[in-house]
Amino acid sequence: MNTTETRTRIQLTLSHCIKHWSIYRPNVAALVTDDEVISYLRLQRYIDSCRVSIQELHLPRQSTIGILVANKWRFVAAVVAGLSEACTPVLLNLAAPQNVIRSMIADAGCAALITDCHEGIVAPTTFGLPTLDFPENVGRVGCPANISEMLPRYVDDIWGIIYSSGTTGIPKGIVRSDFSMLNEMLGWCLELPIARDSVAMIGRPVYYTGGFVLTASTLFVGGTVVLPNEWSLESYRNFNDQYPIDFLFLLPNQVFDLVSHKRVTSESWPHPRRILTMGAPISPDLKRSVCEVIGCQYIESWGNSEGLGTITDANDVTTRPRSIGRPFLTDDLFIIDELGQNAPAGCVGRLAGRADSTLIEYRNRDDLNRSLLQNGTVISEDLGFVDSDGYFYVCGRVTQRIMRNGIPVFATDIEDIIKESSLVQEVAVFGIPDSHEGEVPIAALVLKARTEMRSGEMIETVNAALSPEQRISGILIYDALPRNAAGKIDYPPIRGRYLDRVNGGASDREAV
Secondary structure (H helix, E strand, C coil), X not given: CCHHHHCCECCCCHHHHHHHHHHXXXXXXXXXXXXXXXXXXHHHHHHHHXXXXXXXXXXXXXCEEEEECCCHHHHHHHHHHHHHCCCEEEECCCCCCHHHHHHHHHHHCCCEEEECCCCCCCCHHHHCCCEEECCCCCCCCCCCCCCCCCCCCXXXXXXEEEECCHHHCCCCEEEEEHHHHHHHHHHHHHHCCCCCCCEEEECCCCCCHHHXXXXXXXXXXCCEEECCCCCCHHHHHHHHHHCCCCEEEECHHHHHHHHHHHHHCCCCCCCCCEEEEECCCCCHHHHHHHHHHHCCEEEEEEECCCCCEEECCCCHHXXXXXXXXXXXXXXXXXXXXXXXXXXXXCCCEEEEEEECCCCCEECCCHHHHHXXXXXXXXXXXXXXXXXXXXXXXXXXXXXXXEEXXXXXXXXXXXXXXXXXXXXXXEEEEEEEEECCCEEEEEEEEEECCCXXXXXXXXXXHHHCCCCCCCCCCEEEECCCCCECCCCCECHHHHHHHHHHHHHCCCCCCCCC
């Protein structure tokens, strides 16, 4: 008996949508980069050429194929080519060290690689797998002569594996199904909303979930995605002159740069209709500045690669500026306590939920499958609470909760207060063990100007605005805080630097 006859086939996939628009919107820009404009027809031809190379490998259905492609639009095309051949694309984090990429490839059990990386980032030939070069050029007419129909996909197929935290050295492969990704794309189209004439600019890498899903959702409905090689204010202005931006997807520090630039210049330049951020907290002041200084709506989304999410409405900036919004239409979110029970409004616990868009499992991580997936519930690593109106708030990650004398103190709360100081441009707070108090907060600061204060004076100045439980016990001064490949503040090396200095016998002044 053919087991596929009893399975539910998905009729609406990203592959089918791009194929559809290549026929009905062939000359519309699908993907725009600094150097190229890729129409839907041209995108489909590249996908088909890549498919031919995959077919020649004669891989079994659902074989994993690593996507090791540095060029952003080609990365997207390579993923779609793999999907069209009923393979399982593995979205590799190209910013990770080569040994981490190697561990991801091994963890996913990749049968082959698609690459355009011949030098620089990685050396794909060292992985010992069949390697397909992404096609350099495609013909101007028709599909390749030997191309076949796209292979069917089913609701329970493994859509792909996304590696969200390979920089930790322990790959965390998030396995998503076709049904999961379909629901996530539909969710974004409904929530932003994304329409056929929408133009989205993605200021983040596309190998992270947020960047890829927003790109895919825009292509899903026939819109245009702008993918700058590197985000900059200049690149935004250049693109916006030709493609007025509806949705500008940025990290908080990129938003800060945009607002700061606008404040100090008298230039008149067009603004996007909406700025969207996700993945890192943003202060209420910065949210308001987006509306007042840039002159556009601000939307914040909390979410994880596992498929849960919240989103704000435009008026939330005024009515509830600290909230991360309400659940996506497709999600059921709640807060759970340490016993795994639903917590009442106002009580801090783990954000958790159920949705058709969530992951199947963590690849080869029984520890995470046991602790974070329980009876259909996905438990996030973020702590927060829900108010009586059903709006959610994040206090910080589990690792950002500092237990001082048995009282939970949240690093993000301390950061928000310190940011209001006229001395401080940027701050990162973390906890370290303390023999008397359990844990104490330490602050890493980027100052707006040089100061002659000694560290003790600086600590007193910062602590004047903090409650007794929040007061910091030490500081580090940076010219710029280290960031990871996603542009987020990289806390582990900051914490490590402080502990190294303390363990090395550094004086109070030397710890600055």
